[in-house]
Amino acid sequence: MRPAPSLTRHLLAWVLGALTIVWATFIVVGYKTGEHEADELTDGHLASVSSLLLPLAQGGLAPNGVPPRMIAKPELKAHDYQSSLTVVVWDAQGRLLSHTGDAPAPPFEVPEGFASVSLGTPAQAWRAFSRWDPARTVKLTVMLSEAERDELAADIAEQVTEPGLWLLPVVALLLGLAIHRGLKPLRELAHDVHALDPHRAHKVQAPGRYEELAAAVDAINRLVDRYQLVLTRERALANEIAHELRTPLASIALQARSVQDAPPGPSQAAAVARLQEDALRAGDVLAQLLALARTSRAELDEAAQQLDLDAVARRVVSEFAPDAHAGGRELGLASPGPFPVSGHPVLLELALRNLVQNALAHTPPGTQVEVELDPAARSLQVSDDGPLRAGAPGEAASARVQPLRLGLGHRVVEKVAALHGATFEPDVRLPGERRAWRILFPASAPQLQA
Template sequence: MRSARGPSLTRHLLAWVLGALTLVWATFIAFGYKTGEHEADELTDGHLASVSSLLLPLAPAGLAPDVPPAPAVSAPDLKAHDYQRTISVVVWDAAGKVLSRTGDAPLPPFASPEGFASLQLGQPPQPWRAFSRWDERHRYRLMVLLSQRERDDLAADIAGQVVEPGLWLLPVVALVLGLAIHRGLRPLRKLAEKVHALDTHDAQKVEDSVRFQELAATVDAINRLVDRYHAVLVRERALANEFAHELRTPLASLALQVREAREAPPGPLQQEALGRLEQDALRAGDVLAHLLALARASRAELVEAAQPVDLDAVARRVVSEFAPHAHAGGRELGLSSPGPFPLSGHPVLLELALRNLVQNALAHTPRGTQVEVELDPATRALQVADDGQQHAGPPGEAAAPLQPLRLGLGHRVVEKVAALHGATFEPEVALPDARRAWRIRFS
């Protein structure tokens, strides 16, 4: 069953792409507008300088001191082109007398600075852009003026022409990007449909090949997860069947022992039946405890994350807990460890595995046995060793176990925990001096 729909990955990617594109677009628009204004300013300044260069050589031949200045001219038809502006021209002689004046600019002062200048002229004052220069003999001074408002209008017009393509470019790019991202994510949507179609109870995989490396890695991870889940499921089914078989025997025996104890007359026979009833009940409880331990290990394998663990601290805690029980049963329990044994794992499961090894060693060795938990961080090994073979009695004399534990079931739990931590479990390793050990070797 599919879960509720969450945010769309397509819209998420489109939002990020468009956000970045808008930022870049706005930056280019701003720089484009500023650049347009700057270039327009340079264009008008160059135009003023060009007009002055064109008119100044005509001043000596076409103007004379006794020629009255021409009246200001304001012709609306001069602006026949977007880039055509009304130019005003003023010519003085060396004494500062106006020889010629053309255009609608107010008369500027003769003492205005030479070259480019921004002047405030008229009443009320209005900004004008001016360029003035002398002829080569310093007889005439010519000034060309342009209204700052017209200059700014021209700059705005040029800047607008520069940025105008970008104003419609962003919507077009957004539409194209949306279609491209939607089309590009089609393989991912197909992969999602295949994953939703997987049956978790079978070893079914995503078998179809994919064209893209990113999706190939995802498919590989999904298939590994399917293999892992199926392997866990198969192991749990096998263990459940085995435990059901192990549990069936003590339960059936319990029913028989209860009937025998109820029907037996008070006396030795009834006490013997009650003793067997107790043993079978403990055996059934032991099977259930191991079944719960395996269930906990399986849950940790699937959902719990590993964390740093000091195996030395775990071993000290387990040994201190079992030492009084071992002493009460005529056995000695010790710890041999050089110090911290750090690793990454599940502390509860590691303690459970060590408890099983210690419990089995104490339960299946005769009195007088020395059981020792040994840690070796250098070789990454943990083992529980005993010298029970040295204290074995004559044939036929049974050891007195502390609890009726099942050695095989306990070791299945240890194998499960070791596999979960990438370690190997080595049962009954022969050691010098007739000792034996059950060892977990971490990678």
């Protein structure tokens, strides 16, 4: 398996890439700046020498004619910035008065100021500075080889840029160490996340409570809380399922033995009926188990959407109406119109089906069951009038049928309500000896844009 890429190396690569661009820019700019400043330095040197020698030329720099060229000894040039200068002096008529240095004498017509001239055979480039004295009796030109000038400029530029050449490796090393040390809290957080035990309510602590890691730590802790809540619910569900299944399964085994041992007759028929009832009850428990598993999966995977609860209620009532009529019960819907909510359509329909099915299954014939929606109060309820037991006229009102609605069906409704931020209120007393099982939704959320 290919190892995961390192965040440290990824971050270091991007930082060094940006730093290299900046470093290269500074190196180029520094080198060009060094060359420019070196050229300015040599030009200033030429101007300074001319200012120094021009007063001497006015007093007669070479009274006895043109002096011989001075032969410069290489060993005398011991300084890197020592330049080989050529000084040429003319009088006002253009006669050469003095010529000192290696360069050939330039034409007398060289203009005042700085100029680049090509002299000798083969031709070589020279940088020259010429000026007249105030009385315009003497003209002096100071020259420097362009090659020597460029060598000096390159040397100065290299001295300026040399620190930058070793600066990048040092900065890269120190930057790598700094990033490695700076990401230590992230590595500690990863270690804490790996150490999480899903069976223990242990939360992650942000190393040093860094602001950048606080959001990640909060998200991880919310996930841990959510997982622990789901785990707690599933444990409670497992215990309740075991309890709910234990009775019908034991009764099924007992009734099966009775059917086997009992002779044909009324007792055997009663045992068969009891066996069928317990089998249906066990199947109902398993159906509710699948419904709870479906709500758990939707809680973790599915996204909520805008829906009309009125349309869901009309669909459920229309499907259950024939069965209710066949069982001698009346099923109706009281709704003023659209009831927009944000949620899971399948789960809300499942919860409403459970409430209607329980009302129809646990009330005697003649009961009026009604699904009531109130968008203003954000409530959905299933109510019934709970008539007296059949065949027991004159019994007190306290002897009304007590629907057995505290099993897994209501656990499904409670879990669906909690998933939608709603509250489930079982067995709410209503006027007129009616009772209801109600879901109260939170305040209406903004409508989703199409």
